[in-house]
Amino acid sequence: MKIAFAGTGGINKVHARAAKSLGLELAAAVNHKPESMIEFGNKFGISRQYDTVEAMLKDGEVDALVVSTPNYLHASQTIAALNAGVHVMVEKPMAMNAQEAQQMCEAADKSGALLMVAHCWRFHPEVQWLKGQSTKLGKIIRTKAYSVHVHWGPSGWFAQKQFAGGGAMADMGVHALDTTRFLLGSPTSLRLCKDRHTLWKLRCR
Numbered sequence: 001m002k003i004a005f006a007g008t009g010g011i012n013k014v015h016a017r018a019a020k021s022l023g024l025e026l027a028a029a030v031n032h033k034p035e036s037m038i039e040f041g042n043k044f045g046i047s048r049q050y051d052t053v054e055a056m057l058k059d060g061e062v063d064a065l066v067v068s069t070p071n072y073l074h075a076s077q078t079i080a081a082l083n084a085g086v087h088v089m090v091e092k093p094m095a096m097n098a099q100e101a102q103q104m105c106e107a108a109d110k111s112g113a114l115l116m117v118a119h120c121w122r123f124h125p126e127v128q129w130l131k132g133q134s135t136k137l138g139k140i141i142r143t144k145a146y147s148v149h150v151h152w153g154p155s156g157w158f159a160q161k162q163f164a165g166g167g168a169m170a171d172m173g174v175h176a177l178d179t180t181r182f183l184l185g186s187p188t189s190l191r192l193c194k195d196r197h198t199l200w201k202l203r204c205r
């Protein structure tokens with residue numbers, strides 16, 4: 001498996017370490033900022049370096065791409081890779097809005113390549129343990145979850161709407177929401193709750 005990385009910042013260093021430990025071939029890196037990419041390339045022994053995803057795809061020889069760029073780039077970089085038949089793991093939040101997310105799913109369906117969103121909390125040992133207990137918990141009728149940054153606060157592009165999109169809910173709330181849905185077996189809402197009375201009519205799949 002030859003794996004490429006779009007973005008060479010904080011979380012892609014974590015993904016590159018993980019890919020290396022699994023014995024995957026770290027094939028290429030993409031960033032419009034050469035200094036960051038050179039440092040990443042040196043650290044992980046990646047000599048193929050590109051300033052756009054399209055240029056990297058043109059050269060081929062990549063099986064999968066990890067997209068860990070600012071959120072506004074997730075959809076376009078993901079769709080470009082999927083259209084080239086390259087599997088994608090895109091960081092959360094998946095996209096800037098539901099329309100983009102839908103387009104990404106359609107591109108995956110059309111190409112046959114796999115699309116995965118990096119909802120990493122699903123793989124946390126405590127979450128995995130809880131998932132194993134879920135059949136013993138009875139019918140769950142209400143949940144509460146939260147997700148916060150510890151010893152760090154978002155700044156830079158993370159705090160700019162045009163690059164990050166939906167704010168705290170999209171950035172961190174999505175972890176709590178996805179983990180809860182994962183533990184509940186991906187329920188879908190049957191109707192919008194307009195009042196307290198309607199809320200009790202909601203059922204999980």
Ligand SMILES: NC(=O)c1ccc[n+]([C@@H]2O[C@H](COP(=O)([O-])OP(=O)(O)OC[C@H]3O[C@@H](n4cnc5c(N)ncnc54)[C@H](O)[C@@H]3O)[C@@H](O)[C@H]2O)c1
Nearest residue numbers: 007008009010011012030031032068069070071091092093
């Ligand atoms: N799943 C998780 O737990 C988790 C944790 C941290 C971050 N994230 C997500 O990962 C993404 C990246 O976060 P980060 O903390 O690594 O941010 P970061 O700012 O450290 O890294 C972003 C990288 O993208 C690069 N970049 C910017 N424009 C680019 C372009 N046009 N082409 C290629 N590269 C470009 C930047 O130079 C930088 O290297 C975000 O969507 C964030 O929400 C997820």
